[in-house]
Amino acid sequence: MSRLRTINVQLALLLLVCVGLFHAAVTVIFLLFQPAPSGLRDHNAAVIVTALTALNAASPAERPAIAAALNANLPSFGVKLSEPGSAAVQVGHPVYFESLLPAGVQAEVDERDKRVIGLLHDGQKFMLEASAGKHRQHRFAVVTIGFVSISLLVFSLWAALSLTRPLTTFANAAESFGLDSVPAELPEAGPEEIRKATRAFNRMQRRIAEMASQRTRMLASISHDLRTPITRMRLRAEYIENAETKVKLMRDLDQMQAMVGGCLDYLRGVPQQEMVALDLASLLQAIADQFADVGAAARYDGPDHVNVLGSPDDLGRAFSNLIDNAVKYAESPEIRLLQTDTEATVEVVDRGPGIPLEKREIMLEPFERGDIGTPSSAYDGFGLGLAIARAIVEAHGGRLTLNERAGGGLVARVSLPILARKKES
Known part of the structure; x- marks a missing residue:
């Protein structure tokens, strides 16, 4: 039934019904008012x-x-x-x-x-x-109606497609429009109304792309320039004699450095690195060990080997962001790895306050921070960790979702396609 709602099908049906009714009326009039065989005229x-x-x-x-x-x-x-x-x-x-x-x-x-x-x-x-003449007339009427119907069907479908093809292209372009690439201008084709809409859409694309580019350059420049004074402050902090003050200042500088680094990583986007076969289980175990070395009790639970296709650096950064998020907002996060025939699922589970259902999708957007019921240290950052993680996961053909943990807390679930095993000969 959804096909009947498209413009091309509705135009085709309208043309067929209108011309079909007209032809049927003419045929009926011809059959009713022709001289009867009994009249034997002329x-x-x-x-x-x-x-x-x-x-x-x-x-x-x-x-x-x-x-x-x-x-x-x-x-x-x-x-x-x-x-x-x-x-x-x-x-x-x-x-x-x-x-x-x-x-x-x-x-x-x-x-x-x-x-x-x-x-x-x-x-x-x-x-x-x-009586044979009447028979022939009926056959003639059927043949003509069939010929006209087929001709109208072909013509109406051609006319409808030629009218709706620019609209379909326009809708696809609007659906796929994004800021991660330079948009290609749509060809101006079709009726004048569609041409005007296409020109307006192309102008809108150019303006949005230009504003996004200016914003990215500005933020990247600011983030890059901040690194120099941070480095100078770190050097000066080494000469502070008060140990407690020195430790606090160095911690603040580390947080500033992490914020600037996260902003630059997001503005650079997901790098197109070469995809290689990697052991996801070993990667997750190594990340858990790194967090354990700095005092975060992250625990890995899963199989010893699961092969996927991806970039070790990018996937490592994505899972590090998820685990770091769990460490900030909760304690003792658990990393689970599940495997099926087609995909590997990684779950980063915490026992924190969780995220309300209506805000879970928003939290995956850049510059969004969850600051309800969290310690003050969790406020630090631009809110780019989840956005960067999602961009990396989607670049690997996977998906990232946030779900509620039974008993309270949050489950960050990442699904990635498994690397197909080669059949032994």
Whole structure:
């Protein structure tokens, strides 16, 4: 039923119905108001007079051959002859062209059966049926209706497609529009209204792409320039004699450095590194060990080996962001790895406050931070960790979702396609 809602199908149906009704009306009028065979007007009367004249002038032995020739050459009539001497039957009224018939020939019209019957001069009975012409007319009407319907179907579909193809291209371009690439301008084709909409869309694409590029360059420049004063402050902090103050200042500088690094990573986008076969289980175990070395009790639970196709650096950064997020907002995150025949699923589970259902999708967007019910240290950052992780996962053909943990907490679930094993020969 969804196909009936498209413009091209609706235009095709509208054209078919309108022209089909018009053609049907013309055909009905033609069939209703054509001269009836019983009227025997004009051309039919002349044909009947000619046929009866030929039959009447011939001998009884020659008449069957003449009747056969008439039947072969007059598809609108059927000629039949009886034995000479048969009596005529009074079934109708005399034909209006009786004065044109040869002497001795009698003819009457049978209104019920639509035929002419009568006697030749020697008493032989004849009968002319005028029903074949009606049959041919019905066949002609069916053939013409079929031809017109097929022609209209082809023409209407062509017209509808030519009108809706620019709209389809326009909709696909609007659906695929993004800021991660330079958009290609749409060709201006179709009716003038569609051309105007296409020109406006192309201008909008250029303006948005230019604004996004300016924003990216500005933020990248600011983030890059911040690294220099941070480095100078770190060097000066080394000369502070008060140990407690020095530790606090260095911690603040580390946080600033991490924020600037995260911003630069997001603005650079996901690098197109070469995909290689890697052991996802070993990668996750190594990341868990790194967090354990700095005091975060991250625990890995899963199989020893699961092969996927991807970039070790990018996937490592994505899972590090997810685990770091769990460490900030909760304690003792658990890393689970599950495997099916087609994909590997990584779950980073924490026991923190979780995220409300209506905010889970928003939290995957850049510059969004979850700051409800969290310690003050969790406020640090630009809110780019989840956005970077999702971009990396999607670049690997996977998906990232946030789900509620049974008993409270959050489950960050990553699904990646498994590298197909080669069949042993």
